[in-house]
Amino acid sequence: MLQHLYNRRQTPKIGDGVGTTTKLTFEDFVKLPGEPGKHFELDRGELIAEPSPTYLHNRIRFRIARHLDDFVQQHRLGGVTQENDFRLAPDIVRNPDVAFIATGTLNRMDLTRSPIEGVPSLAIEVVSPANSAQDMFTKVHQYLDAGCQAVWVFYPNAKVVVIHDFNGMREVAAPAALEEKRLFGDKAYSLPLTSIFDEDLIK
Numbered sequence: 001m002l003q004h005l006y007n008r009r010q011t012p013k014i015g016d017g018v019g020t021t022t023k024l025t026f027e028d029f030v031k032l033p034g035e036p037g038k039h040f041e042l043d044r045g046e047l048i049a050e051p052s053p054t055y056l057h058n059r060i061r062f063r064i065a066r067h068l069d070d071f072v073q074q075h076r077l078g079g080v081t082q083e084n085d086f087r088l089a090p091d092i093v094r095n096p097d098v099a100f101i102a103t104g105t106l107n108r109m110d111l112t113r114s115p116i117e118g119v120p121s122l123a124i125e126v127v128s129p130a131n132s133a134q135d136m137f138t139k140v141h142q143y144l145d146a147g148c149q150a151v152w153v154f155y156p157n158a159k160v161v162v163i164h165d166f167n168g169m170r171e172v173a174a175p176a177a178l179e180e181k182r183l184f185g186d187k188a189y190s191l192p193l194t195s196i197f198d199e200d201l202i203k
Contacts, residue, residue, distance in 0.1 A: 023045035023046065023091075024042060024045055024046070024047050025045070025091070026042065026087070026090060026091060026093070029042045029047070029093060039052075039083070039095055040093075041085075041093055041094050041095055042091060042092060042093040043092060043138065043142075044089075044091050044092060045091040048135075050130055050131075051130055053126075053128060054128065056156065056199075057097075057126055057128050057156070060126050060154060060156055060196060060197070061082060061097045061098060061126050062082075063195065063196050064097075064098050064124060064126070064154065064191070064196060065080055065082050065098045067191055067195070067196075068080050068098065068100060068124075068189075068191070071184075071187075071189055072100060072184075075184070075187050076103070077100075077102060077103060077184055077185070077187065078100060078101050078102040078103040078104075078105070078106050078121070079100070079101050079106050080098065080099070080100050080101075081098070081099050081101070082097065082098055082099075083095055083096075083097065084096075084099060084114065084115075084116055085114050085115035085116065086099070086115055086116050086118065086119060086120060086123075087115040087116065087117050087118070088119055088142055088143065088145075088146035089142070089146060092142055092146070093115050094123070094139060094142060094143065096120065096123040096124055096125055096143075097124055097125055097126045098123075098124035099120035099122065099123050099124065100120060100121050100122040100124075100183075101118075101120045101121055102121040105118060105119075105120075105121060119143070119146045119147040119148055120148060121148065121149050121150075121183065122148065122149060122150050122151070122152065122183060123143045123148050123150075123151045123152075124151070124152045124153075124154070125139065125140075125151070125152070125153045125154070126154045126156065127153060127154065127155050127156065136153060139151075140153065140164050144164065144165075144166070149165060149166075149183055150163060150164065150165040150180075150183055151163075151164040151165070152164075152178070154196070156197060158173070159173060159174040159193065159197040160172070160173045160174075161173075161178055161193065163178070163180075165182075165183075172193065173193070174193035174194050174196075174197050174198075175192075175193065175194045176193060177190045177191060177192045177193060178190070178191040178193060
């Protein structure tokens, strides 16, 4: 039913079939039926569909979320969620693999609705083969432009995480740990990357 809308390379045309891209409103987007094996995002009115993640992708996402959630709950900093839709702008909906929402922001959100109207404090993406560099670049900037304090992009094949925030960009590679000293107030956070990327630990 939605096959012709699934990606930018096959975006439907209107009019005489030349040059004009069909756009979806947010109201159209929220009415889309679910389809097995796909999840949808809205990029400035354009429907984007991504395939279901692999087992390895899910295990990495789970390990990140579990480690971060343990830290957040221990210090009562807010909430951590996985694969929730966030409406970053009127015509932009993104679905980060993991998101941290600080308490003050969490209390202002209607958590009974999806997409969530608002922006997480931290968005985390795990790169899969289906992600192009251009698409990830676009996502990162949309998160930051909407008000995310930071975006962490994990690259499993390279065993590297790239941290994007308003101070710029930095990389951390396994076996080092990702050290974050600003995002969580006065609480320093350390994520050992070996425990995230080690395939022997993931299986």
